[in-house]
Amino acid sequence: MSKDVAAPVARLTVITLGVSDISASIVFYDALGFSRRLKATGEAVAFYDTGGPVLALYPWDLLAADATLQDAPRPSTFRGITLAWNCRTREEVDAVLAFAIGKGASLLKAAHETDYGGYSGYFADPDGHPWEVVVAPGIEVGEDRRVHLAE
Numbered sequence: 587m588s589k590d591v592a593a594p595v596a597r598l599t600v601i602t603l604g605v606s607d608i609s610a611s612i613v614f615y616d617a618l619g620f621s622r623r624l625k626a627t628g629e630a631v632a633f634y635d636t637g638g639p640v641l642a643l644y645p646w647d648l649l650a651a652d653a654t655l656q657d658a659p660r661p662s663t664f665r666g667i668t669l670a671w672n673c674r675t676r677e678e679v680d681a682v683l684a685f686a687i688g689k690g691a692s693l694l695k696a697a698h699e700t701d702y703g704g705y706s707g708y709f710a711d712p713d714g715h716p717w718e719v720v721v722a723p724g725i726e727v728g729e730d731r732r733v734h735l736a737e
Contacts, residue, residue: 599639601639603643604713605644605646606712607712608632608643608645611643611713612643614711615641618689620634620636621635622635623640632644636731637731638732646713664716668716669717669718671717673721675721679707679720680697683719686709686717691709691710691717694707695708700720702723704722707720
């Protein structure tokens with residue numbers, strides 16, 4: 587007889603980005619203001635407190651090997667995933683985009699009104715990982731830096 591097994595509680599805890607130059611990526615994410623944790627890992631892996639899921643940086647080739655995926659050819663185009671930096675106001679979106687560009691990000695798309703009533707723009711980190719900077723209806727950012735979704 588098979589026993590019914592309770593489903594585990596679904597959770598997203600860490601987002602790991604494969605990076606080409608971990609030293610440069612650590613400098614970039616430090617400059618963006620994310621708080622690095624577990625610094626004893628040196629440059630083997632870097633963990634950042636984001637106010638939600640942890641952001642981890644790991645050498646691209648080692649991450650591919652760990653996941654048993656091919657390292658080459660590396661995609662130079664859209665990979666089917668974006669990261670988001672939700673903001674409280676349109677002015678904050680503009681400020682975050684300008685700040686990220688000033689720290690070495692590249693602008694992918696200038697901030698603009700969206701068709702759903704929001705306001706967003708995109709930047710890319712040094713490895714081309716796209717970040718949307720956005721304020722959107724129904725999504726609020728609390729004092730705790732966490733995103734709170736309307737019902």
